[in-house]
Amino acid sequence: MEVKVRYAPSPTGLQHIGGVRTALFNYFFAKSQGGKFILRVEDTDQERSSEEALQDLYDTLDWLNIKWDEGPIVGGPNGPYIQSERFELYKKYAKQLVASGHAYYCYCSEERLDEVRTQQKAEKSSQQGYDRHCRNLSEEERIEKEKQGIKPVIRLKVPTEGKTTFHDVLMGDITRKNIDVSPDPILLKGDGFPTYHLANVVDDHLMGITHIMRAQEWIPSGPLHVILYEAFGWEPPLYCHLPMVMGKDGQKLSKRHGSTSVRDFKEKGYLPEALMNYVSLVGWSFDGEREFFSQEELEKVFDITKINKSPGVFDYKKLDWFNGQYIRLMSDEDLEKALIPYLEKAGFIDKDISSDKKKKLDELVVCAKPRLKVLSDIVELAVFLFTNPEVAAPEMFVAKKMDLKTSYEALSKTYEIMIEDLNQGKSFEDVESDITNLATDMGVKVNGVFTPLRVALTSTTVSLPMSDTYKLLGKEESFKRIEKALEMLKKEVE
RNA sequence: GGUCCCUUCGUCUAACGGUUAGGACGAAAGAUUCUCAGUCUUUAGAUAGGGGUUCGAUUCCCCUAGGGACUACCA
Numbered sequence A: 001m002e003v004k005v006r007y008a009p010s011p012t013g014l015q016h017i018g019g020v021r022t023a024l025f026n027y028f029f030a031k032s033q034g035g036k037f038i039l040r041v042e043d044t045d046q047e048r049s050s051e052e053a054l055q056d057l058y059d060t061l062d063w064l065n066i067k068w069d070e071g072p073i074v075g076g077p078n079g080p081y082i083q084s085e086r087f088e089l090y091k092k093y094a095k096q097l098v099a100s101g102h103a104y105y106c107y108c109s110e111e112r113l114d115e116v117r118t119q120q121k122a123e124k125s126s127q128q129g130y131d132r133h134c135r136n137l138s139e140e141e142r143i144e145k146e147k148q149g150i151k152p153v154i155r156l157k158v159p160t161e162g163k164t165t166f167h168d169v170l171m172g173d174i175t176r177k178n179i180d181v182s183p184d185p186i187l188l189k190g191d192g193f194p195t196y197h198l199a200n201v202v203d204d205h206l207m208g209i210t211h212i213m214r215a216q217e218w219i220p221s222g223p224l225h226v227i228l229y230e231a232f233g234w235e236p237p238l239y240c241h242l243p244m245v246m247g248k249d250g251q252k253l254s255k256r257h258g259s260t261s262v263r264d265f266k267e268k269g270y271l272p273e274a275l276m277n278y279v280s281l282v283g284w285s286f287d288g289e290r291e292f293f294s295q296e297e298l299e300k301v302f303d304i305t306k307i308n309k310s311p312g313v314f315d316y317k318k319l320d321w322f323n324g325q326y327i328r329l330m331s332d333e334d335l336e337k338a339l340i341p342y343l344e345k346a347g348f349i350d351k352d353i354s355s356d357k358k359k360k361l362d363e364l365v366v367c368a369k370p371r372l373k374v375l376s377d378i379v380e381l382a383v384f385l386f387t388n389p390e391v392a393a394p395e396m397f398v399a400k401k402m403d404l405k406t407s408y409e410a411l412s413k414t415y416e417i418m419i420e421d422l423n424q425g426k427s428f429e430d431v432e433s434d435i436t437n438l439a440t441d442m443g444v445k446v447n448g449v450f451t452p453l454r455v456a457l458t459s460t461t462v463s464l465p466m467s468d469t470y471k472l473l474g475k476e477e478s479f480k481r482i483e484k485a486l487e488m489l490k491k492e493v494e
Numbered sequence B: 001g002g003u004c005c006c007u008u009c010g011u012c013u014a015a016c017g018g019u020u021a022g023g024a025c026g027a028a029a030g031a032u033u034c035u036c037a038g039u040c041u042u043u044a045g046a047u048a049g050g051g052g053u054u055c056g057a058u059u060c061c062c063c064u065a066g067g068g069a070c071u072a073c074c075a
Helices: A018-031 A051-063 A081-099 A112-120 A140-148 A195-206 A216-232 A264-266 A272-280 A295-301 A316-329 A331-345 A356-371 A377-386 A404-423 A428-442 A447-457 A466-473 A474-491
Strands: A004-007 A037-038 A103-106 A153-156 A162-169 A171-175 A187-188 A212-216 A238-243
Touching: A004 A018, A004 A081, A018 A037, A018 A212, A018 A238, A018 A272, A018 A295, A037 A331, A081 A103, A081 A153, A081 A187, A081 A195, A081 A216, A153 A216, A162 A216, A162 A238, A187 A195, A195 A216, A195 A238, A212 A216, A216 A238, A238 A447, A264 A272, A272 A295, A316 A356, A331 A356, A331 A377, A356 A377, A356 A466, A377 A466, A404 A428, A404 A447, A404 A474, A428 A447, A428 A466, A447 A466, A447 A474, A466 A474
Parallel strands: A004 A037, A212 A238
Antiparallel strands: A103 A153, A153 A187, A162 A171
């Protein structure tokens, strides 16, 4: 039997890490089994679904290079794949269940439902949820309600006795007493749209889904879905509930913990390959040793039985590390291309880059490559090159065990050395060793002479190595900055 | 409150019932005769607790504790 799985998000917000992890696991499982991966849009909540969220779903999967075999845009034999376009279908199936005695019309107002709920809560009743008020309405009562013009919902008649078991690939059998299953949940809402329960069962069946891989938060409704399958007389698919993705505090990952939307990660400059690789490792591992996998490899090597049962914390630091590794693997050309949008956004470069600037850029990329965790790091690293900010305070020139006077002295002597050496046609490497000697001569730490130079050239205490900085800036600009710095220091010393 | 699920270093995880309990991130230390990174080397760091079963439990069973999810005309 061909494996057929689906990712079925509801477009009610930006795609987040948890969702994408589910998508990835489904996708990898399908690929590894030579099966099909289906995308289905569950937009049955008309209030919360949005066009923007739908677009974000497409953008996200596109960015990650996840292609679906059937679904919106590409179509397929079981379409449409957007639930709002299947509107009539659910109505038909809901009514079928009413006709077969597995479901019933309910006329309860939301107000009454609220009342029931608050009362149950107040009494700490063991019975929480709908009180099945309309379950046994007589035909006369029903007609009376209809006459009043109340638009009913359709509820599933959940058995009040017995128990229901479903099988989970990872968890084994999970059994729940029927009395503990959600009491008669709504299948078809007042607006004629189905709830998740009805829509997903109907569609999974119609679309021939063989395995349902979804987050563990769905475990409690597993038995409910099986009851639905049985009511229809259908065979339920295999379940595989994926461990949750948590934040550092052990709670379900949310915005509190940092970025969670894939769009955010993209904008900060995470590479899709890195994100995919890392995300595939939360809740799954290959052998505990190997961690680097390309998409193609994951499509081959992914093994559903190696998925973990316990929830995993999303480690932003490890993602950073992965991303840095992937950046270092990029060619200089590719990296430069990836970096340009960030430099443009910062206002450092324009759309058309002069050949002069292009050369600078080429150099910059080489220097920056080992230092980047995310692409947007380039801005801070390059700010000295494209702007010339004021030094915030003269004290910045002063390294440990130095003072303003010695720092001034160090910088002016450094400047003299630079002028002389460079006039003699020496390389900057030679200049560096002479500066190092200067430190010895002055009886100070090497850092004591490099710090004033660093601050003079970059206005910051953290920067690229001085040789790179000098080469990037060029002789003229470098000298200009040193002179400016000397002026500032001189005032302080006098 | 009720139901269900989970439990190996701080984090992600590996370990046919037999290993000095392994790896990675993070942390700490050192090296790379300039900062920050990067790279390399090293160190610390875990089987939640208690009972069984067994010659032998991280591994199987039970209890306790802790954590989580669900409990909508949201998915």
